Amino acid sequence: MDDYSIGVLTNIGLFSFLALSAYLLLIAGEMSFGQQAFFGVGAYTGGMLTAVFGVPLPLAALAAMVSGALAAVLVGFPTLRLRGLYFAMATLAAAEMARILFELLRFQRQIGGELVGPDGTQGFRGIRWVFERGVEPLEYMALIYALLVAVLVLFLWVERSRLGTTLRSIGADPELAASLGIDVNRLKLGVAATAGALAALGGVLFAHHNTYIEPRNFDIMLGVHSLAYALIGGLGTALGPLLGVVLDLGALEGSRWFGSARMIVFGGLVAVLLVFRPRGLLDERAVHWIRSRAFRKS
């Protein structure tokens, strides 16, 4: 496999964590424009732990996920009382606050003759834990996809469980769900924390793939794209957001059919889909149809 294909596939894998994070909130009925903040929290936490404090990556990734979940609870606790557009705006504002905090974050140590650590707007160089251990891009891509498959299996299992049905019920009609005895606010807070942890996992993998991060990496464009991927791919199954990422990064960007007009095509695709298939290509009806056909054949 050439460097370019590995790069495209790695980016698809990394973006998928963020798209799945947005998807999880969407099926619970909340549209977050702020998942990039938790991606950033994961990237900074994981990066600092490995590059500045020499913590092994697996432990740093776990710590990053915990910090992403805590940050999501911190944001979710006040904002999940809001509904619809107000929640979306609040998450966007929180994400921008996080980005500005990253700009103010300065914590550097002299390591091997180099200053390593976050340096505000100058970014954070030297996140070389993976690189210094000789992990080749193809091997790192395999690691990303192994983690992604594990996450997907968990998602697909949850979706078939009672918890999955409960999540979709609070997304469809929170009042009705509450009247059936479901603690909607607590469940949504749990969903927000899980989505935050998932985005943070993507962030820590991104930081170690890139070896460099900066606050601008985590601005609104990243959040909008992750949300768009979930909406394009569809909300009927966890495979939907992945389809969204593959369509944009794989087909539109990877193929170079549209060149620099790709963003226009992508924006148009989002607009058309929101009109004709508001819950995406793999929406609940499509998934039901596919499942019924598959079961009929077997």
Add this chain to the structure above:
Amino acid sequence: MKHLATAMLALAASTAAAQGTRAELDCTFTGKDHVYDCVVHLARDGAPLAGVQLSIGADMPSMPMAHNIKPVKAQPGKKPGEYEARLDLEMAGEWAVKLRLSGPVRDQLVLHYEFDEKGARPSVRRSGTPPRK
């Protein structure tokens, strides 16, 4: 599966490569949309760094992972420590140019440059200074 196992083994190891490679970029606009002829100047411990294999990629800091520029292999330039490559970017603006060195020296560097029709120059951040290389 083999690649995953290798990655897991490598992550368990604890060797570390030394840092200290410095790079600068000198690019001229070719006249064709977003295509630049670039010379990379590599140095290590103050001396030109020759004889390495250099692969150059690029990403946009404001939209990470969304622009996959095909990495190009740089050719040795006219002087020691110089490497030449043609970069075909998708648009003007700030790009994080990723240099991946292999061969006698294994390293990875990220340089931030602003590309437009005048060529390329180091990006200036809000604090007013170009980022460290």
